[in-house]
Amino acid sequence: MQQESDTTQRLKMQIAKVNETRHAEMTKFGEKVTMLAEESSLQGNRDAETMARLSSEKDALELQLGQVTVERKSLLKKVEELGQMLGWCQAEAERNKHQLQRTNSLVAEHEKGRNEAFAQKEQIRQEAHALELQLEQLRSGSAAARTDVDKQLADALVRLGAAEQKALVAQQDLTSQKGESAALMGEIDSISKAFEEVNEQNTRLMEQLAAKEESSSRIMQERRKEVLTATLMRQEKERLEEQLAKSKELLDSKEQYRGALEQEVKGLKDSLGKREEERSKHQGYLEQWRQQYDEAKLREDQAKGQLKVVQDAEARAADREKSALGAAQSEEARVKRLMQERDALQRQLNHKRAAEGSGGGGGGGGSGGAELKEQLEYYRGIVKCPLCKTNEKNAVIIKCCHTFCRECIDHRLNLRNRKCPTCAVQIDFQSVRELYLTH
Numbered sequence: 316m317q318q319e320s321d322t323t324q325r326l327k328m329q330i331a332k333v334n335e336t337r338h339a340e341m342t343k344f345g346e347k348v349t350m351l352a353e354e355s356s357l358q359g360n361r362d363a364e365t366m367a368r369l370s371s372e373k374d375a376l377e378l379q380l381g382q383v384t385v386e387r388k389s390l391l392k393k394v395e396e397l398g399q400m401l402g403w404c405q406a407e408a409e410r411n412k413h414q415l416q417r418t419n420s421l422v423a424e425h426e427k428g429r430n431e432a433f434a435q436k437e438q439i440r441q442e443a444h445a446l447e448l449q450l451e452q453l454r455s456g457s458a459a460a461r462t463d464v465d466k467q468l469a470d471a472l473v474r475l476g477a478a479e480q481k482a483l484v485a486q487q488d489l490t491s492q493k494g495e496s497a498a499l500m501g502e503i504d505s506i507s508k509a510f511e512e513v514n515e516q517n518t519r520l521m522e523q524l525a526a527k528e529e530s531s532s533r534i535m536q537e538r539r540k541e542v543l544t545a546t547l548m549r550q551e552k553e554r555l556e557e558q559l560a561k562s563k564e565l566l567d568s569k570e571q572y573r574g575a576l577e578q579e580v581k582g583l584k585d586s587l588g589k590r591e592e593e594r595s596k597h598q599g600y601l602e603q604w605r606q607q608y609d610e611a612k613l614r615e616d617q618a619k620g621q622l623k624v625v626q627d628a629e630a631r632a633a634d635r636e637k638s639a640l641g642a643a644q645s646e647e648a649r650v651k652r653l654m655q656e657r658d659a660l661q662r663q664l665n666h667k668r669a670a671e672g673s674g675g676g677g678g679g680g681g682s683g684g685a686e687l688k689e690q691l692e693y694y695r696g697i698v699k700c701p702l703c704k705t706n707e708k709n710a711v712i713i714k715c716c717h718t719f720c721r722e723c724i725d726h727r728l729n730l731r732n733r734k735c736p737t738c739a740v741q742i743d744f745q746s747v748r749e750l751y752l753t754h
Contacts, residue, residue, distance in 0.1 A: 326590060330583045337576045344569050351562045355555055362552050369545050376538050383531045390524045397517045404510045411503050418496045425489040432482035439475040446471050657694040660687055702736060711750045715740045718750055 446467055664687045700706045706720035717737045724747050727733075733742050 322590070326583065326587055330580065330587060333576065333580060333583070337573070337580070341569075341573060344566070348562060348566055351559065355559045358555050359552070362548055362555075365548055366545065369541050369548070373538065373541055373545075376534055376541070380531065380534050380538070383527055383534065387524065387527050387531065390520055390527065394517065394520050394524065397513050397520065401510065401513050401517065404506055404513060408503065408506050408510065411499055411506065415496065415499050415503065418492060418499060422489060422492045422496060425485055425492055429482060429485035429489055432478055432485050436475060436478040436482055439471055439478050443471045443475055653694050653697055657691060657698065660691050660694065663687060664691060709750050710747050712740070712742055712746055713748055714742060714746050721747075721749070 667687065698707055700708055700720035700723055702719055702723040706722060708718040708720060710721040710724050711718045712724075712735055715735050715738050717735055719736065723736075727736070728742070728744055728747075734740065735742055
């Protein structure tokens, strides 16, 4: 009963430990799963926010890059237009330069013609003056000479008028050429100013284009960084998803383990219920045994009064045991003597048989041999074990001095049959001693 109660208590303690361990593991695992879920959720939210921010920044950068590209294209178009205008201005300046050179050459030629006309006019004027002088001289001379002089003077005046006309035309041409040259110079100045303005505008546009190129390069670098960051965030998200998948697998394994533990706990609870039923039955038995124990205690109290008598009886039994030991020793001596007598009778029997075999014996000898055989069988029965009828006696029970073979006594003791086969006295291994029939 005590062993059943101890077993039940151990089972209860084991179930309590299993429940505590399972509860602790499930609590720890639940906290870990909750923490991982929260971390995954927070990380997912952060990743979503980062991805949204990166996406918006990417869209803004793409929009800005598109604007920069459009502006760059417009600037390139303007640069191309300015290049074309610059080429046209350069061509126009070159054409105006050639035209100016031609105009200058024409002006030089006209000035040369005018100078020649002026020189011719001066020469004609000198000739006319000379003719006038001659005319004055001739006026005082003959009429024929005056006629020649008048002819020469008229001719000189005609040539002078033609020279003056030619000089006037040359002066007009020179004036017009100078006007054209001044107009060309003004146009060249305006073209030079426009060329300088175009160059300045081209320089500014090139600077703006360089700034836009630098901004575009910076935007592209930022976009590359954003793409790299997005890639890293995507990889981090994939790693977290793998970790979450592993956590889910671990959760599934824990759930399976939990199911197994619940099955085991259920089995233990069933076993505990059976144990409880048995314990209830044993409790009833225990109540009965307690009543019996109370009765036994009363009997014990009664037996305590008889203990001294029993002790005295034990003392007397010890004395009897000593006397029995002496009797056993005497029995051993008697058995030895009987063995010796058996040996003597065996020798006599052998001698008689030898004599009968030789033919010398009669009827009296046959009756003597039968008596010897009976005595021999008697002594053999005394020496043999009364249980197996085979082995010789080699053990004695010191409480009652009965003798048997060691094998039969050990066999009965091993089978918990601890009573003497002859007188049914209580025996044990300590109350059995060896019996030596031979020296």
